[in-house]
Every structure is written in structure tokens, then in C-alpha cells.
Amino acid sequence: MAHRKLKLSRTEARRFLLDYHGLGPERRYAGKAGIMDYIRQAGCIQFDPLDPAGRNAELVLQARVERFEPSQLDELLYADRLLVDGMDKVMSIYPTADWPAFRRTRERARSRYGSIPEVAAFVPVVREALEARGPLLSRELESGVKLDWAWSPARQAKATMESMYLWGELVIDRKQRNQRVYQLAEKLLPEELLDAPDPHPADEDYARWRVLRRVGGVGLLSPRMSDAWVGTYFLKAAERTRFFRELAEQGRLVEVETEGLSAPHYARTDDLERWLDSGSAERWSSQPARTSFLAPLDNVLWDRRLIRELFDFAYIWEVYKPAAIRQFGYYTLPVLQGEAFVARMEPGRLPGGERAVLGWWPEPGMRLTRDSQRSLALAFSDFRAYLGCDRLAVSEQAASAEPRLERLANSRPRRARA
Template sequence: MIQLTNRQARQFLLLKHGLLGEHQFTGKQGVLDFVRQVSCIQFDPIDVCGKNAELVLQSRIKPFSKDILDELLYKDRLLIDYPDKNLAIIPVEDWPYFERYRHAARQHAKHYPEMEALTEQVRVYMQKHGALSSNDLKLDGNFSWQSVIHWSSGNNVSRSVLEQMYSTGELIIHHKKGTRKYYDLAQKYIQPSLLNAPEPIEGELEHHKWRVLRRIGAVGLLWNRASDAWLNIWGLKSEQRNEVFRQLLQEARIIAVVVEQMKDILYCRAEDLTLIEAVLQNPTPKWRCELIAPLDNFIWDRKLINELFGFDYTWEIYTPAIKRKFGYYVLPILYGESLIGRAEIIAERKSGTLVVKNIWYENGIKPTKQLRAALKQCFQNFAVFNGCETISAESMS
């Protein structure tokens, strides 16, 4: 068991995420290294000032452009769109570990025999024409259908069939145009040794151990309690999670961490002990100012962030406007070792303007000359990331 001060726990988390001191990740290789380190980054199609996955990367990778992520996904095929923590992006080498979900989808499809004839039509069309979206394919059918993995589909038969074939692993997302997904046959893009590999882990308990360990690594520190960090791990209820933690501790694959004035014990992966040793040396890293994505791995567990950083964050995008405390799409602001406020930012791409609509500082935070200079540089970097040439930031004047 390791004991940390609150500051040391915060430093560890930030160092783990490449958010403390000098940038640890550079360019395309840096994107790949970071995604492999955290196992997955959450995807969300809403684009107010960058999509969530892009926002996660822009705060860590120097330099980063949206084209880099697109190339890794749709040209190099080293990353792939795949459900993990909800919709996500994962390293393609992790494909075999999710075979049990594809198997479940194939079993599920047997309840809809009318689907097979439509599926064959898609195969034939794709062999001839290549990648397509649901708008490119007009299938006739009349049946009620629910995907086993993630989506609920309505009466669009073409979309339903494509999503079912995606959930079984027969299709992958070939590319996206805006929010529209284009699919193609997985066998064209995933090497057979991965595509057809049997699941490496047998048994539900061992699979749960793999996924919990993966999520702890994705966040850095987690507790054994209900958390959004466990979303989309099938069958992981509190009883199963308790047994998983017991075994991972016994096998010395996770380490218990006690943080001052915190009731709950936290856990980190054993391989992250070197980072804990680094923060125990009381480093004084160079301060950075970064905008954090709403669904960033770093803040997956909002209650944990509140306890460690004293920062209460709710993504208010689905909150009725009249009930919002802040705004529609608001990003936390990291400055040094603290979350010092939040900003509502809109990229008006037609005019090439990044609009900083509002900034809300946390109680006790004074916008000093140094902080304003750091924020100005942060917004300048963010404007370049969004392809904007000018910045409108009345709230900073």
C-alpha cells in the first residue's frame, strides 16, 4: 500500500496523462503511443470546437492535427473505431480481445432470420462497389430490430443491417464524413491473424480482470466503487468487481493507494509505480495550460476528480438550456496542477474565428497576468488546431 498526499495524487494523474510539464507525446507516433497507453479514447460525433477524441489528443500531442488521427484510423489502419467505453477508438491489435461481443452479436442475429438475405445483398454490393453508407444502399424490409452491442435503430433497414454486420465484426467503419459512417468489409483491412484470432482470454472472470485493469490504466487511479469508468463492461456488477479487485491485488497487478483525507482506497496498475516514484521526488515541472475534452479519460470519474481536484464538472450538453449552470459545450481548463475554470468555445469555421464565448474561473482563482498570458497561448494553439485564423475573446478583455 502506498500513501500519497493530495498533490502527489494529482501530479501522478497528470503525469500519467501527459498533461504535466513538457509534452511527452509527439506527432503521429505520439498519438499511437498515447492511445496504446490508455487503451481507448472515447468517440463522440458532436463538433463544436473539435470532436471529443480530437480534443483529448490536442491537449497531449505536440504537434497535433486532425489529419493525423484520420490517417491512423483510415489510412494506416493502426487504430480502429470500436465499442469499448461506449463508442471509442482502440488500437487494432486489441481486436481479438472483444471476440466474445462479436460472438454474442452473431448469436443475436439468429433471432432475425430475415436479416441474412439482406446481409448477403450488402456483401455482394460491397464486393462490387466498396465502402458505403446507409444512404447509398436501399434495402427493403419490414422488421423490428435491436443491435446487441450499442445502437437502437428505427425503421431504416439499410442502417440496421449495416450496424448488425458491424457488431458481428464483418464490417468496419471505413471512414466518416461529418457524422456519417461509411462501412466496408473488415477482411479487406484487418490482417487475418487478428481478424480470425480466437479470443485470447477464456472465462468471464478473466475477461473482467483484463477489462478492469485496462480501465484503471486508462484513467490512472480508480476506486472499487460504482463509476462511469466501468461503462459498457457487460456483466460487471459490484459482486464481480469485488472479486476482480481481490484477485488483481493478490496477483500484484494493481497497487492500493491511500490519499490523504480520502475515505476510499484508490488503485493503480503495478507498471505505473515508476510514475509514483517520480512524483515522490517532489518535482517542480513547467506549468502548462490546456483545454480538456468533456469525455476525456482523465475525467471519466467526475466524483474522483471532484475529490482530488475540488472541481465539479458536468457536461451540460444534454441539460435543458434553462437548467444549465454554464453552457452547451464547456471545456475544463487545466493550469499547472489545477483545474482552474472552464470555457465555452465555438469554432466558427466559415469565418475562421475561434469564439471564446465565456470563461468561468473557480472560486479563489485570480486571473493574474501570468494566467492570462498562459490562457492566451492556449487559445492560440487551440485556434490553430481548429483551423481558425482569428480569436474573438471578449471575456478575456
């Protein structure tokens, strides 16, 4: 099959990417079924424990899912077991049905950690404790031994249980805030899932699957290095390029040519054809621009160079920068309105615990028209509902940057009837 190329204008490419992620003019996902639909399409969403306004995975979903509540995600993870915490693009949340496909990842973890003497010695202790006592936090087991670990020295129980989790012998029963309560995988996941063979036993088939999965995670992606490829240690740049070419020749990827992009980008064929048949132009022209607050590790931001080239928006997550050298805030959320990034917003809490807009940085040239004010007010109304608060305080910096922000962040606009 011939390698297919398709030219999209910058407007078309932006709209394809946003529609693909459910960030177009209307929310198309709702409830737990909508959460599952999005995560199946994207493959995974990234987990991060920082929680200034919900964790990253929850922020990803609140931007897409109508009336999203964090409890819905918890139910899918720890009651329904349709989703699982695991390694994909770093620590992620992905469909439990994909568990067999990550057998290589788990085997690599067993090879890496299982031979550490302190870990190997404590594995039987963990197994016996979980059998006898049920789900446990690592702090509920103690040996008095510490060992060098990822970020800092760790207790033997913590290192061992984390290792057993990474190689798939343990899974998360539930979380107490960010602390994992572990249980034996055999107690929580079906035997047929645990025993299922790797669906991609050949290395090259597995690599092609990972490439397609990662393209699906972003929607539009290049083989050049970006954060989108974190977690695919086995794929070097030349190999990615070869697999992109092969998948394009097989008709599974389409090369997208767009003015301003400095490298070839690709979309999954079915995703692009579905969008081309969806009546995008009419939908975008007939509905008002929607405003969304995006997570800092949102799938649409995984390739930040693409976002810079396609949207003229340079986003950097400054959470690990010292405060003195940050350009914006500690945990800023990109503000998307229509098909443009118009501002950055930092959510958080005041010293007394009140939810607040701690920072607001409009993009150069941003103008708040009557329509854009209404769109922003609707977004803040949804955000307050997601946070479970009636009011957002507005910091002095944010109010100075946009004097109308106090009113917009706390108004109760009526929604147009469908």
C-alpha cells in the first residue's frame, strides 16, 4: 500500500487535534462510560501525585468529561477494576484489558529489582502478610532496614512492595490520598487476565503496537524525540522513524503535512478519516468557543514542540524550578479557548484552605470580548463544580492581571439550551 500524505491547513490541524482529545466546541464524553471511551482512545493518561486542584489524571478528565467527579475515576480503578495503575508513559492509568500487553514492562522490572538482596529477602514476608492480614500500606510492615532507592533511601518494606507492584505481583487495592494500599494481584484481577499471553510476542510487533499506541496518546505525532516517547526506552529515533514509515506503508498511519511544522507528523488512519467525515468545519463555525483548563501533563501537551509550532504557545511546567526563576507559577494550567491558548492559570489554596486562583497570565494580545467572557465564566463554573467549592478567591496578582477575573471566576452563567 502506498504511503499516504494529506495536507491540512493550520486551522484544520488544530481542530483535528482538539476534536480528537474531546476539547472541541462541545463536550462529547460523559460519566464513567465517557472516561473509559477517552482512555481507550488515548491508551493511557499520566498520573502525577501533586494535588493543588486535583491530580493530573483528574485534571485531564475534568477538561473533557461532562460533570466529571474524581470519585468516578476511583470507582473505575478500585471498584469496577476496568482501569489499572501501571507503567506506560511513566506511571499512568490505562485499561485493565491492556494488562497482558505490558508483560515485557513487568518482566523488565522483575529483572531489575528482583535480584536486589534486600528486596528478594523481604518478598516472602510481604506475601505472608497480605495473605494473613489483607491489603496493606507499606508502612504497616517494618524490618528496620533501609536501602538506597529512586529519590531517597527507602524502608525495606516500601522498596519491596513497590518492586512487587512494578513486576505485577501486587496491584493497588485503593489509595489513601497518594499512599498505595497494596494487595496481591491474584486477589483482585481475574485469573484469565493474569495468565493471558503477551499479545505481541515478537519484538517488532510489540514495537509497532507501542508506536501506534503513542500516536493515539497524542493524536498527531512525529518520530522525533519528545516527552511523548518517555517510557519507550527500547525505541531509538532511527527505529521510530522506520516503524512510522512501515506503518504508513501498511495504511495504518497517515502523514500530515501542515505549514509551520518542522517535521513530518502522523495520525492513525482511522482517527483521521473519522474526523474528516465528522463535519468539523460546520461544528466549529456554528458553536461558541469553549474554554478549558488543561492539566500540565495533559495528553495534548505531551509534544510541546508541536503545541508551540501549531498553536504559537510555549508551555513549560515550572513545578521543579526554584520560585525565583519561574516565569509564571508553580503549577500553571494552560487555558484553551476555542482553538487558541489564551492564558495560564494557577489554581491552589490560600493559607486558610480556601480554593483560589493564585495566578493569571494572559497571552500577549488576549482580548476578553463579551463572548469570551461568557465562555470563561462557564469554564470557571464547571471548574468550581469539579473542585466542589462555591467560590474561588482571586489573588492580588491575578486580579491585577485581569480586573474582571473575580467576577468571571464566581459568576453563575446560564447555559444555552441544546
